[in-house]
Amino acid sequence: MSATDKPAIQDTPDTALSDEELALVAPEVMAHSVGDYFRAWGARIRNGESGALPVIAGLVAICVFFELERSTFLHANNLVNLFVQATIFILFGAAETFVLLLSEIDLSAGFGAGVGAFTMLELNAAPVNFPWWLAIIGGLVVMMLIGALQGALVAFLGLPSFIVTLGGYLGLTGVMLELASIDKTAVGGVINANGTIANLYNSHISPTADWILAVVCVAGFAAVSLLRHRSRVAQGLTTAPLGVTVIAIVGVTVIAIVLTLIFNSNQGTAITAIRGMPYLVPMTLVVVVIAGLFMNKTRMGRYIYAVGNSPEAARRAGINVKLVIIVGFMLTGLVAGFAGLDYASTQGSMSTDFNGGQSVLFAVAAAVIGGTSLFGGRGKISNALLGGLVVAVVFNGLGLMGVSAAVQDIVTAVVLIIAVTLDALVRRRATTR
Amino acid sequence: MTDTAQLLSLRGVSKRFGPVQALADVTLDIPPGKVTALIGDNGAGKSSLIKTVSGLWPQDNGQILWEGKEVHLGGPRDAERLGITTIYQDLALCDNLDIVQNMFLGHEPLRRGVLDEASMEKTAAKTLQDLSVKTVKSIRQPVASLSGGQRQSVAVAKAVMSNAKLVIMDEPTAALGVAQTGMVLDLIKTLAGRGVAVMVVSHNLVDVFQVADRIAVMYLGHCVVQGPATDFDRQSAVEWMTTGSMSKAAA
Numbered sequence: 001m002s003a004t005d006k007p008a009i010q011d012t013p014d015t016a017l018s019d020e021e022l023a024l025v026a027p028e029v030m031a032h033s034v035g036d037y038f039r040a041w042g043a044r045i046r047n048g049e050s051g052a053l054p055v056i057a058g059l060v061a062i063c064v065f066f067e068l069e070r071s072t073f074l075h076a077n078n079l080v081n082l083f084v085q086a087t088i089f090i091l092f093g094a095a096e097t098f099v100l101l102l103s104e105i106d107l108s109a110g111f112g113a114g115v116g117a118f119t120m121l122e123l124n125a126a127p128v129n130f131p132w133w134l135a136i137i138g139g140l141v142v143m144m145l146i147g148a149l150q151g152a153l154v155a156f157l158g159l160p161s162f163i164v165t166l167g168g169y170l171g172l173t174g175v176m177l178e179l180a181s182i183d184k185t186a187v188g189g190v191i192n193a194n195g196t197i198a199n200l201y202n203s204h205i206s207p208t209a210d211w212i213l214a215v216v217c218v219a220g221f222a223a224v225s226l227l228r229h230r231s232r233v234a235q236g237l238t239t240a241p242l243g244v245t246v247i248a249i250v251g252v253t254v255i256a257i258v259l260t261l262i263f264n265s266n267q268g269t270a271i272t273a274i275r276g277m278p279y280l281v282p283m284t285l286v287v288v289v290i291a292g293l294f295m296n297k298t299r300m301g302r303y304i305y306a307v308g309n310s311p312e313a314a315r316r317a318g319i320n321v322k323l324v325i326i327v328g329f330m331l332t333g334l335v336a337g338f339a340g341l342d343y344a345s346t347q348g349s350m351s352t353d354f355n356g357g358q359s360v361l362f363a364v365a366a367a368v369i370g371g372t373s374l375f376g377g378r379g380k381i382s383n384a385l386l387g388g389l390v391v392a393v394v395f396n397g398l399g400l401m402g403v404s405a406a407v408q409d410i411v412t413a414v415v416l417i418i419a420v421t422l423d424a425l426v427r428r429r430a431t432t433r
Numbered sequence: 434m435t436d437t438a439q440l441l442s443l444r445g446v447s448k449r450f451g452p453v454q455a456l457a458d459v460t461l462d463i464p465p466g467k468v469t470a471l472i473g474d475n476g477a478g479k480s481s482l483i484k485t486v487s488g489l490w491p492q493d494n495g496q497i498l499w500e501g502k503e504v505h506l507g508g509p510r511d512a513e514r515l516g517i518t519t520i521y522q523d524l525a526l527c528d529n530l531d532i533v534q535n536m537f538l539g540h541e542p543l544r545r546g547v548l549d550e551a552s553m554e555k556t557a558a559k560t561l562q563d564l565s566v567k568t569v570k571s572i573r574q575p576v577a578s579l580s581g582g583q584r585q586s587v588a589v590a591k592a593v594m595s596n597a598k599l600v601i602m603d604e605p606t607a608a609l610g611v612a613q614t615g616m617v618l619d620l621i622k623t624l625a626g627r628g629v630a631v632m633v634v635s636h637n638l639v640d641v642f643q644v645a646d647r648i649a650v651m652y653l654g655h656c657v658v659q660g661p662a663t664d665f666d667r668q669s670a671v672e673w674m675t676t677g678s679m680s681k682a683a684a
Contacts, residue, residue, distance in 0.1 A: 231551070232551070235551050235555070236555075237550075237551060237554050237555070238554065238571055238572065238573045296548075297547040297548055298546075298547060298548065299541050299543070299548065302530070302534065302538075302541065302548065305527070305529055305530060306527045306530060306538055308529070309527040309528055309529040309530070310525070310526070310527050310528070312523075312525060313525040313526055313527050313538070314527070314538070314539075316509075316525045317525070317538040317539030317540075318513075318539040318540070319538070319539050377527070377528075377529040378529055
């Protein structure tokens with residue numbers, strides 16, 4: 001069996017792998033069967049290279065806890081709220097992932113998103129009156145320029161990104177206040193979101209469309225996975241066992257059905273029923289999927305991983321390291337711009353009360369809790385999905401329990417510290433091995 | 434000097450850093466398809482020579498001939514374009530990327546605008562097979578999970594894929610165990626057997642005598658002697674390295 005799996009190294013004696021080898025290698029690389037695959041997974045978890053599983057386990061545990069405390073927690077109504085709350089953490093987390101992979105950090109992403117959102121709303125309002133899509137693009141362009149500027153300072157002057165973006169944090173706070181005060185439509189530092197931008201949150205995709213969307217997503221995922229599997233086997237390339245692919249497809253199908261059922265249940269009252277998925281949810285998924293594909297399928301994505309692990313190796317491979325760093329910061333800005341849009345839409349307005357400092361901490365928290373390393377080179381955009389959900393669940397659950405904002409912050413901090421500690425421990429294990 | 438077609442020839446190459454004469458009038462020939470070992474004590478100028486040939490430190494005086502024609506190595510890119518690849522001790526691999534990703538880093542082929550993983554994996558597998566690298570379990574393993582010898586193999590395979598004509602290896606067997614060393618030495622022989630010129634810089638005379646076709650000795654910035662490995666034995670090599678000359682009795 002292995003001979004067809006791995007013609008490259010046919011003459012390798014097909015001995016069983018040690019736990020250590022299994023632990024270091026992605027399970028799909030070594031496994032010849034579904035059983036092997038799960039054995040490899042088990043070994044990885046025992047060695048601390050666990051991937052998403054502990055996060056999922058933690059998420060389930062927290063959810064069970066809140067459900068026991070407040071039986072309203074798992075109500076469809078609250079779950080829809082929770083997913084919408086999670087979108088902003090997910091987007092911020094995905095944004096921060098780019099710079100974290102480069103072994104940098106962007107502390108300005110929060111207030112940057114504030115500036116981006118103000119820009120969008122003001123371009124959309126009088127006197128500019130751009131259409132909604134142009135206004136959004138305008139805000140995103142501003143975000144990328146901010147990222148390019150900070151990235152250039154880091155790349156060309158070799159300044160620590162911590163300091164550069166700390167400066168950005170303060171500077172952009174000022175820029176945001178200034179933007180609010182020069183605009184005559186912004187009464188008391190508040191500017192309202194109108195039209196499509198507000199409707200991203202307020203409007204829902206109809207239940208029928210939800211089902212169509214779910215079917216399209218599942219069918220697309222299944223088709224791509226199966227075709228990819230078939231073509232790789234045909235070409236004799238390293239391939240995960242078919243069973244694993246099938247399990248993944250089944251998993252995605254179950255998740256899609258459950259989510260659709262939740263979103264299609266009534267979130268309003270018996271009299272005025274509200275059903276369907278707020279547009280922010282598919283927007284977030286699309287951003288995360290595109291960002292993930294970018295990291296996996298393009299040269300620039302791969303170079304971000306390379307530079308994050310070893311700038312010297314990347315430089316010797318002929319990669320323009322400075323450009324990669326600048327692009328990384330621009331992508332963080334771009335995706336943080338979507339987070340700003342999400343915030344403005346959810347609030348129905350942008351206000352100078354926007355807490356960009358807290359936002360950026362949640363951005364880092366969502367990325368790191370999801371499993372992205374603070375030390376560069378390790379992690380995925382999709383990790384932010386889980387990380388963002390964890391942050392949202394903690395907030396939502398504590399909110400239901402009527403805990404004060406102060407305690408909410410403390411609990412989130414504890415969750416973050418645990419995640420960072422796990423990251424550091426995994427790293428230490430990896431280096432002492 | 435045997436004047437059969439040399440791949441690389443240095444003629445009176447000098448390099449000076451302030452008062453320090455790093456290279457003094459070095460004359461050295463590297464033939465294709467042969468392993469040339471460059472040996473010498475610490476500070477003898479081995480590293481300076483590598484850096485000059487790989488374009489990092491252009492020489493002050495003297496000529497560098499590549500396939501008989503004079504060339505100017507003004508930077509690493511110049512050397513790379515000629516087909517000179519240097520594998521430094523740190524190997525310059527990314528631990529978080531797998532073998533295929535490392536071998537193609539910076540030169541990834543694209544198909545319809547996205548990375549062409551299939552062709553990369555096939556080419557990488559073929560290259561490793563040609564080099565008789567058999568100990569890696571899967572070419573999709575991250576480099577972090579490889580042993581020292583396997584990492585060295587990946588670095589060499591990377592050089593081969595860039596169509597290198599001269600591969601310079603800096604202390605390739607330092608920090609390796611016995612089995613790993615044997616594996617790397619076999620790899621070096623395979624590489625030379627494919628017509629690639631290999632220059633190995635090493636302290637380890639046991640390894641040098643196992644693998645080298647030719648030996649060149651550096652002493653205080655000079656290349657004091659070069660010739661077929663059979664002209665040397667351990668004792669004479671040590672004497673050349675430590676005194677820069679040869680007493681008549683031992684010769």
